[in-house]
Amino acid sequence: AQSVTQPDIHITVSEGASLELRCNYSYGATPYLFWYVQSPGQGLQLLLKYFSGDTLVQGIKGFEAEFKRSQSSFNLRKPSVHWSDAAEYFCAVGADTGNQFYFGTGTSLTVIP
């Protein structure tokens, strides 16, 4: 069965510190992987996506993610967090048809000054 696990429900980091959000997936076919960010009261915005090729993908707002097939992981990273990065982050996996995506339960990020 397809599933996405985000083990960290909530993470707190200091502004300027580095960040890594974990994502593990279970998927029967070649996975298409995504990270979304949701600010309070808003919809989800696509940060980055991985389909194939280079396993390190760059996204918007200075985020990057690395696909590790052997670990079934797609962790999101940022070298230096800004206060405006405080939000909810969702990892998602889907098929190449684009019909359906499976979302993790999200990680809430708090940034302290």
Place this chain on the structure above:
Amino acid sequence: NAGVTQTPKFRILKIGQSMTLQCTQDMNHNYMYWYRQDPGMGLKLIYYSVGAGITDKGEVPNGYNVSRSTTEDFPLRLELAAPSQTSVYFCASSYYYGYTFGSGTRLTVV
């Protein structure tokens, strides 16, 4: 350049009432989706559509209905509202891979 527009933004329903959540996209995307988001549960797919006239059930379709008469519109219908349908509902569309989300409808059933 509106993207995906959802109306209303907020709604309170009484048990047993019905309502339609509206969703419109102006990007000519074939794929459209309805998700519900509950605290700590992530997003669950209710229904999706791969084009006008074609819809299919997602993970949690019970209590909902959809139609897709045009490429632009994908309304979600709740016929007999129940407290379990209290949630935030998101409509999304996609062309190839990766969604564009609306800003959501917060629905409370009392």
